[in-house]
Amino acid sequence: MSLADGPLALGSGGELTTRPMGVFARPGEAKGWRSWVTTVDHKRIGIMYGAAALVFFVIGGIEAMLIRLQLATPDGKLLSADLYNQVYTMHGTTMIFLVIMPLGAAFMNYLMPLQIGARDVAFPRLNALSFWVFLAGGLVLNSAWLLGGGADGGWFNYAPNNGVRFSPTHGIDFWNLGLLIAGIASLVGAVNLITTVLNMRAPGMTLMKMPVFTWMSLVVQFLLLFAVPVLTAAQFLLMFDRLFDAQFFNTQMGADPLLWEHLFWIFGHPEVYILILPTFGIVSEVIPVFARKPIFGYPFMVFSGIAIGFMGWGVWAHHMFASGVGPISVAAFSISTMFIAVPTGVKVLNWMATMWGGKLTFDAPMLYSIGLVTMFTIGGLSGVTHALAPADTQQTDTYYIVAHFHYVMFGGGLNGFIAGWYFWWPKVFGYRLGERLGKINFWILLVGFNLTFGPMHILGLQGMPRRTYTYRDGYGFNFWNFVSTVGTFIIATSMLIFFANIFLSYRKAKKEQLSVPADPWDARSLEWMVPSPTPAHNFDVIPTVSHLDEFWHRKYGEDEEGRLVRIAATEDVVQKGDGRGVHLPSPSYWPIVMAFGMPWIAYGLIYNLWFCVLGGICVVAAIYGWIMEPATDPDAGHDDHPADHDEPSDASGEAVATEEAALVD
Amino acid sequence: MTDLADTTAVGAHPGAATHDHTHVTATGISNEKVAMWAFLGSECLLFGGLISTFLLYKDRAADGPVPHELYDIAFTSISSFVLLMSSLTMVLAVSAISRGDDRALRAWLLVTALLGSIFISGQVYEFKEFLNEGLGFTTSPAGSAFFTLTGFHGVHVTIGIVMLISAALLSRSGRITQRNAEAVEIVGLYWHFVDVVWILIFTVVYLIK
Amino acid sequence: MTDATTTDVAITGDHDHEHSHGLDDKGYVKIALWLALITGAEVAWSYLPVWEDASGLTSFAEVAGLLVMMAIKFAVVAGFFMHLRFDNKLLTRLFYSGLVLAVVVYVIVLTTFEFWSS
Numbered sequence: 005m006s007l008a009d010g011p012l013a014l015g016s017g018g019e020l021t022t023r024p025m026g027v028f029a030r031p032g033e034a035k036g037w038r039s040w041v042t043t044v045d046h047k048r049i050g051i052m053y054g055a056a057a058l059v060f061f062v063i064g065g066i067e068a069m070l071i072r073l074q075l076a077t078p079d080g081k082l083l084s085a086d087l088y089n090q091v092y093t094m095h096g097t098t099m100i101f102l103v104i105m106p107l108g109a110a111f112m113n114y115l116m117p118l119q120i121g122a123r124d125v126a127f128p129r130l131n132a133l134s135f136w137v138f139l140a141g142g143l144v145l146n147s148a149w150l151l152g153g154g155a156d157g158g159w160f161n162y163a164p165n166n167g168v169r170f171s172p173t174h175g176i177d178f179w180n181l182g183l184l185i186a187g188i189a190s191l192v193g194a195v196n197l198i199t200t201v202l203n204m205r206a207p208g209m210t211l212m213k214m215p216v217f218t219w220m221s222l223v224v225q226f227l228l229l230f231a232v233p234v235l236t237a238a239q240f241l242l243m244f245d246r247l248f249d250a251q252f253f254n255t256q257m258g259a260d261p262l263l264w265e266h267l268f269w270i271f272g273h274p275e276v277y278i279l280i281l282p283t284f285g286i287v288s289e290v291i292p293v294f295a296r297k298p299i300f301g302y303p304f305m306v307f308s309g310i311a312i313g314f315m316g317w318g319v320w321a322h323h324m325f326a327s328g329v330g331p332i333s334v335a336a337f338s339i340s341t342m343f344i345a346v347p348t349g350v351k352v353l354n355w356m357a358t359m360w361g362g363k364l365t366f367d368a369p370m371l372y373s374i375g376l377v378t379m380f381t382i383g384g385l386s387g388v389t390h391a392l393a394p395a396d397t398q399q400t401d402t403y404y405i406v407a408h409f410h411y412v413m414f415g416g417g418l419n420g421f422i423a424g425w426y427f428w429w430p431k432v433f434g435y436r437l438g439e440r441l442g443k444i445n446f447w448i449l450l451v452g453f454n455l456t457f458g459p460m461h462i463l464g465l466q467g468m469p470r471r472t473y474t475y476r477d478g479y480g481f482n483f484w485n486f487v488s489t490v491g492t493f494i495i496a497t498s499m500l501i502f503f504a505n506i507f508l509s510y511r512k513a514k515k516e517q518l519s520v521p522a523d524p525w526d527a528r529s530l531e532w533m534v535p536s537p538t539p540a541h542n543f544d545v546i547p548t549v550s551h552l553d554e555f556w557h558r559k560y561g562e563d564e565e566g567r568l569v570r571i572a573a574t575e576d577v578v579q580k581g582d583g584r585g586v587h588l589p590s591p592s593y594w595p596i597v598m599a600f601g602m603p604w605i606a607y608g609l610i611y612n613l614w615f616c617v618l619g620g621i622c623v624v625a626a627i628y629g630w631i632m633e634p635a636t637d638p639d640a641g642h643d644d645h646p647a648d649h650d651e652p653s654d655a656s657g658e659a660v661a662t663e664e665a666a667l668v669d
Numbered sequence: 670m671t672d673l674a675d676t677t678a679v680g681a682h683p684g685a686a687t688h689d690h691t692h693v694t695a696t697g698i699s700n701e702k703v704a705m706w707a708f709l710g711s712e713c714l715l716f717g718g719l720i721s722t723f724l725l726y727k728d729r730a731a732d733g734p735v736p737h738e739l740y741d742i743a744f745t746s747i748s749s750f751v752l753l754m755s756s757l758t759m760v761l762a763v764s765a766i767s768r769g770d771d772r773a774l775r776a777w778l779l780v781t782a783l784l785g786s787i788f789i790s791g792q793v794y795e796f797k798e799f800l801n802e803g804l805g806f807t808t809s810p811a812g813s814a815f816f817t818l819t820g821f822h823g824v825h826v827t828i829g830i831v832m833l834i835s836a837a838l839l840s841r842s843g844r845i846t847q848r849n850a851e852a853v854e855i856v857g858l859y860w861h862f863v864d865v866v867w868i869l870i871f872t873v874v875y876l877i878k
Numbered sequence: 879m880t881d882a883t884t885t886d887v888a889i890t891g892d893h894d895h896e897h898s899h900g901l902d903d904k905g906y907v908k909i910a911l912w913l914a915l916i917t918g919a920e921v922a923w924s925y926l927p928v929w930e931d932a933s934g935l936t937s938f939a940e941v942a943g944l945l946v947m948m949a950i951k952f953a954v955v956a957g958f959f960m961h962l963r964f965d966n967k968l969l970t971r972l973f974y975s976g977l978v979l980a981v982v983v984y985v986i987v988l989t990t991f992e993f994w995s996s
């Protein structure tokens with residue numbers, strides 16, 4: 005395996021030298037842990053997002069297994085009622101904010117700049133900041149387990165239940181401050197990636213030539229940009245209530261707890277699309293490759309994504325049908341919710357039409373993608389059933405809802421990410437994940453998933469309430485609960501197979517000195533035009549784009565009868581990874597220093613305000629260090645500078661969009 | 670969306686002639702400017718939430734006073750006017766640096782910061798008055814909502830003042846010159862935004878009963 | 879739609895504006911004077927004796943007048959001081975999409991609380 009010149013090494017920017025810059029010498033390492041801590045490379049940041057998400061996935065998975073073990077039999081004794089509340093709250097929060105969201109960020113960070121033909125994101129240091137701040141938030145949230153117990157009010161922590169009176173431990177404070185910090189990460193990331201998509205596209209890459217994944221990333225980042233501040237506002241109110249005795253949710257003073265519910269779900273419903281649209285983008289990339297057909301109805305794919313983004317703002321009260329918002333609100337939100345099924349349905353139909361008549365091959369990425377399409381459709385259909393308010397009042401707070409959103413988030417979300425792992429793994433790490441284990445992995449996961457969450461539909465319709473730590477014998481809940489618990493272990497097994505696959509494939513590739521070509525799947529978009537693993541500078545020359553599926557069109561054309569013919573050998577089209585004279589943004593300590601200060605502010609708010617001062621000094625110092633430090637170290641690697649300072653573009657006479665990967669950030 | 674695709678196709682000109690550091694981007698707008706505007710769009714949702722909270726709670730004061738009984742409209746009008754004029758001085762700072770007039774830049778930046786500080790002092794005075802008259806942060810939902818909304822705005826102004834002073838210092842040490850005049854413009858965008866938020870608050874919170 | 883409708887040459891009419899980067903200093907001072915004037919009008923408006931008899935219609939007129947003046951001030955600061963009128967329209971769209979979204983969403987929230995009937 006050729007990691008030596010792969011993502012663990014800084015590419016052809018020339019030798020980096022250090023020079024004093026404020027209190028720190030500018031980091032210059034290209035390898036080792038320090039190079040990761042100070043990296044501003046979008047690819048490494050993407051990898052770190054993915055790795056962190058997997059660690060949190062294991063934590064959230066253990067919490068899920070505890071829940072299922074508790075519910076395996078009636079009158080379970082494993083968890084107390086109090087601990088059960090904490091475990092399911094932390095399970096939901098972890099999986100949503102620390103697993104699926106950062107997995108989306110991982111894929112977007114790694115792929116989106118490559119897909120638009122850029123050398124990096126618009127603000128590489130801010131990108132690093134996003135990651136480290138996200139990690140800080142995740143650690144604050146989970147540190148609750150060591151400091152007196154986790155939050156216990158459900159992932160939405162409804163008022164007034166979230167007040168000190170009803171939840172006297174600091175669990176909800178950790179939840180609140182951890183997510184506030186993670187929200188800063190999301191917001192910074194959204195600003196950064198929106199700017200990147202708008203501004204960093206290669207010449208000729210108009211918006212309607214961008215791959216669907218990039219489009220979905222853009223929609224997601226806009227949703228984050230506008231949804232996160234709503235949650236932030238709500239969380240500040242909660243923080244003031246809990247820590248500074250404000251009266252926002254004190255009903256005895258005339259406050260209205262529905263305010264929290266509204267603010268939470270104004271964020272919460274767009275959040276659903278923040279979670280699912282990245283994987284919609286991923287399967288929209290995978291399916292055309294394994295059907296050997298362009299995506300069916302590209303503009304519909306794009307506009308349905310945008311439509312989902314817009315309409316997602318007008319449906320939030322469907323989470324509140326049972327809260328007494330009044331008949332007019334219920335009717336209006338019920339109708340708008342039914343409408344939002346339309347663009348989602350358009351996507352499902354387009355995926356099927358893409359496969360229809362295609363030369364299908366069922367490699368692991370394709371299997372998971374089909375898994376997403378089918379499982380998500382089941383979840384989508386059960387979702388439509390609770391758009392109908394009368395049915396919803398029956399389903400609210402039962403396991404039917406739990407079944408629904410796991411089909412959407414796990415069957416839709418996670419399946420798509422695993423599809424993405426199998427698909428892009430060679431591009432990122434330079435070796436392929438084993439195909440045989442991948443298929444076994446898929447089928448076991450599919451069985452385990454349906455055994456775990458399928459029965460919950462039945463349990464829910466039978467009336468089994470969610471968020472209740474046990475059930476009594478004789479209600480008819482025993483059998484399906486047991487089946488569901490068995491399913492959880494099958495899911496766990498399949499995930500172990502996945503981790504084993506990573507390890508075994510890595511060992512095999514290393515032993516047999518296997519390397520992967522730039523384009524192992526005969527794929528369509530620009531990221532496959534660079535060597536695997538991607539060199540640090542991405543593109544030797546920035547491609548000039550004239551088609552949707554640019555890379556495909558460089559390989560294939562049509563003959564007179566409109567049949568697909570190869571017009572160029574892949575080896576002649578792909579780049580060699582030997583670019584010279586490329587300036588890369590220099591690594592920096594400041595992002596991690598700034599992120600380091602934030603947990604201290606959080607702990608200070610909870611325990612002692614003096615900590616806030618320390619954390620604040622750290623953050624402010626980092627901001628000033630950041631401003632004084634040029635984004636690209638002027639001392640770094642100027643030796644091999646081309647004389648004319650112009651970067652060659654692969655189409656002569658065209659303007660080059662990006663000269664250096666980054667401007668000042 | 671297609672017209673967006675059109676305007677953002679291939680390199681339009683990057684702003685005025687002063688931006689010679691600006692590399693060509695796909696939209697022709699510098700990254701920093703796009704980022705700042707995206708951020709300000711996001712801030713609308715934050716302040717919107719706080720303003721809505723205030724509107725919902727403004728009369729819920731249990732036995733205590735409601736903010737409306739305590740407003741001193743004449744006083745707040747003057748401090749609003751001061752903040753509004755700071756937007757003018759900010760524009761003049763941007764205009765000075767685009768001419769390359771560093772001294773005028775620093776002068777206007779500091780005047781802007783001074784006007785901002787006067788506004789903040791006014792707010793501190795107002796808060797004290799309210800406390801004396803029995804409306805505190807913890808007295809009632811109305812009190813919490815009022816202090817949170819105006820306090821959030823005050824924190825934004827304070828951050829803006831720090832940015833203005835920092836920009837003046839950076840100009841003094843030669844790090845902000847005509848070449849990167851856009852840095853001042855972007856600080857200015859933030860400052861004006863804080864001003865327009867106060868335009869909303871002044872009307873919605875203070876003038877409408 | 880895929881390839882046909884989007885062309886690479888698409889520098890629109892906005893382009894000309896980008897070189898006239900805002901007003902001169904005198905222009906800004908004038909605008910500031912207008913803003914001050916409107917602020918004065920707002921305060922005066924809210925003290926008009928007409929509103930004394932607080933019937934539904936008059937209080938509606940009072941609030942509507944204040945909101946209109948507020949919106950004008952907002953648009954003037956955003957348009958001139960923040961250069962939106964002179965910059966690429968993309969920036970206007972970025973900002974106003976956030977603003978409009980905020981207004982719409984929060985108006986709906988306040989409606990569900992039956993805020994307007996009070």
Ligand SMILES: [Cu+2]
Pocket residue numbers: 272273276319320322323
């Ligand atoms: Cu929803």
